[in-house]
Amino acid sequence: MRRSIERHWYAYAMVAPVVVVLAVLVLYPLAQGVWFTLTDINESTIANPVLDRPATYSFVGLRNYLNVLSGDPSFGSFWSTLLRTIIWTGSCVVLTYGVGLGLALLLNRPMRARALYRVLLILPWAVPVFISAFAWKFMFNSQFGVINQVLGAFGLGQPVWLGQTDLALVAVVIVNVWVGVPFMMLALLGGLQSIPADLYEAAEVDGATPWQRFRDITLPGLRSVSSTVVLLGIIWTFNMFPVIYLVTGPAANPNTRILVTYAFERFFSGASRDYAVASTYGVLILSVLLVFAAFYRRALRRQEAFA
């Protein structure tokens, strides 16, 4: 050990700044967050230098976890919120992947003005999320929004999109798909372009129909790209705060409440500002994603071994 320090001290010196930065920016907040989940910290117990008040919160063990995991509505109905989060994540990722793949397939064939289409389809990505979110919020407005005007013109009724119904969840899913498609499309287009053209020719000579070529050449060829973007999509969507908050907020809508938005609600709204419960939600979200990612990777590896 000492020998290695003597010999490689410059290497340690070189990486030290990064280690310090990571420790300050990642490890310390993470450790502090986990610590908060074991206390009763909130607005009235946290140290307040302005009021010259010392911290008065204390260790409470696993009480926060027990409260949250009991599913009690006063602690955010954890289980039903988790279920809604899973529905939200699943429908967003499936739709984003499907639409993204469809557009990528359309863009992956020679046609006029291909570059123009590509730019237009990537545009939603370049627009800041809050702008798209507000634009959609206006479009979903039940009285003046363009969506209801079109629906009304066809006599299809004028639903209240962003009210306290499950329709609000449908609306935020639509917005999130719109925001997420460009990334999916771009990644899948890259994947499509890495499939050699002669595989399609070989399949054509072998007698494959267009559908069989898609199923037997395109999808397997996209597998590595797909597995990565689906994993990223799931993690991002699971934690997608801005779309939901900007479209259905700032007053929290219980019909679009997912785990992160509830953590935010708990942290910033209400008189109590319950930092402890908000942190508990944060740690639970992290745990759910970690467990999921572990299973996902194992499933992928098994699939690769079999296939």
Next chain:
Amino acid sequence: MAEVAYVSASRVFAGNPPVRAVDQLELDVADGEFLVLVGPSGSGKSTALRMLAGLEDVDEGAIKIGGKDVTNVPPKGRDIAMVFQSYALYPHMTVAENMGFALKLRGTSKQEIKDKVAEAAKMLDLTKYLDRKPKALSGGQRQRVAMGRAIVREPSVFLMDEPLSNLDAKLRVETRANIAALQQRLGTTTIYVTHDQVEAMTMGDRVAVLKDGLLQQCASPRELYDRPANAFVAGFIGSPAMNLKTVPLTAEGALLDGLTVPLTRSALDKASTEGLKEVTFGVRPETLRLAGADEEGMELTVELVEELGADAYVYGSVRIGGVPERFIVRVDGRTPPAFGQNVKVAVRDTSEVHLFHPESGARLEV
């Protein structure tokens, strides 16, 4: 089993001016024949093959397989199997799945697919590798899988697009022989594309030489070698290449430096009726020999000697009309001349020289 015919088939690529990649190709391939399409890059040989496969449109003319016009039939309806230069093996399928893919698409029963794949694998020595993925195979094994995929289908025509160009030299020679033997055994009509004239000569029943989309000559290897239809074929077929030089004509024959190669009466008559004062004179390295000091011969200054063991090729320059021209001469491998030496070179057999029109390049019959 089927015969194949190109009926003045053309492929024109849009552009300015449009490129006639294959121009009015007229070619008949007999049932069971092994035909090689050969030419330099850009000669249209691969395009011609892809037209037959249905992967490339036929802009003019027609293509027939087994007497049936398939010009507008998609690839799957043509009963062909193709071996690609890159092999185009499906990376996510095992060797067995790759070979059985076409049968599976056709709805063949699992047991029958298994039997046929096993049979082809045995023929190609692939039985051990049936469960492997292509990426776990060597280049030669991949090549054999690509062959196997074609064989399993029992098509009426095999199409092969430079199937050996990704193999190393030794393996290429070995596989060349295997493919030729396999084709003879199966008796399936085969169209084989290559840029390598040695492959063309050793494998084909007949060889079609293409250049700039135009068919130059289609004949047996022997015929191509002995009676090339034009100067291009003469220079392309044979290794090292034929010596082709434009030389003046005299009343007796072709005038090289210090050497008049006597030509037949008929050749001289033909040249004079066409009003030719010069002619493109072709002589293969093995038709030349070193001459004794007292013999008539052309002065050759040795620039390079390639010793191949049994033979040696002498590269040297001869002044024709004051301009140094390179000649290649085959000599006995045990007593080659040294670099820088001046030697005399004569023609071994004047009946083996070739004469071509100096402008059109067309063969003048001797």
